[in-house]
Amino acid sequence: xxxxxxxxxxxxxxxxxxxxxxxxxxxxxxxxxxxxxxxxxxxxxxxxxxxxxxxxxxxxxxxxxxxxxxxxxxxxxxxxxxxxxxxxxxxxxxxxxxxxxxxxxxxxxxxxxxx
Numbered sequence: 144x145x146x147x148x149x150x151x152x153x154x155x156x157x158x159x160x161x162x163x164x165x166x167x168x169x170x171x172x173x174x175x176x177x178x179x180x181x182x183x184x185x186x187x188x189x190x191x192x193x194x195x196x197x198x199x200x201x202x203x204x205x206x207x208x209x210x211x212x213x214x215x216x217x218x219x220x221x222x223x224x225x226x227x228x229x230x231x232x233x234x235x236x237x238x239x240x241x242x243x244x245x246x247x248x249x250x251x252x253x254x255x256x257x258x
Contacts, residue, residue, distance in 0.1 A: 150236035158230055172226070196224050199232040206239070 165172065179185040200221055207217045224231030 147237065147240035150233050150240065154230070154233040154237055157233070161227060192228055196228045200224055203232060203235050
């Protein structure tokens with residue numbers, strides 16, 4: 144339950160806020176993103192954000208692979224990450240916490256044998 148609470152709260156809160164902002168916005172999401180890239184200071188923040196998003200995508204891919212999930216399973220999360228950055232990984236974490244198919248923990252016998 145602990146693994147579910149924080150990502151669920153963040154997902155609901157941030158998604159709600161994002162929806163509210165998008166309904167109030169005077170320009171499209173694409174126009175806003177392009178405008179951010181016109182100045183060095185805001186472009187730096189966008190680049191930093193997408194570097195972290197890339198790291199999240201790499202983690203989601205390796206985690207999904209370890210849980211024997213297909214790339215087709217992962218594509219919606221990757222698409223959400225490309226558009227809304229944190230929504231994709233947050234949704235992935237929520238659904239992962241609700242899932243019963245987590246990889247088996249590594250036993251201490253296996254760990255000591257490999258050392």
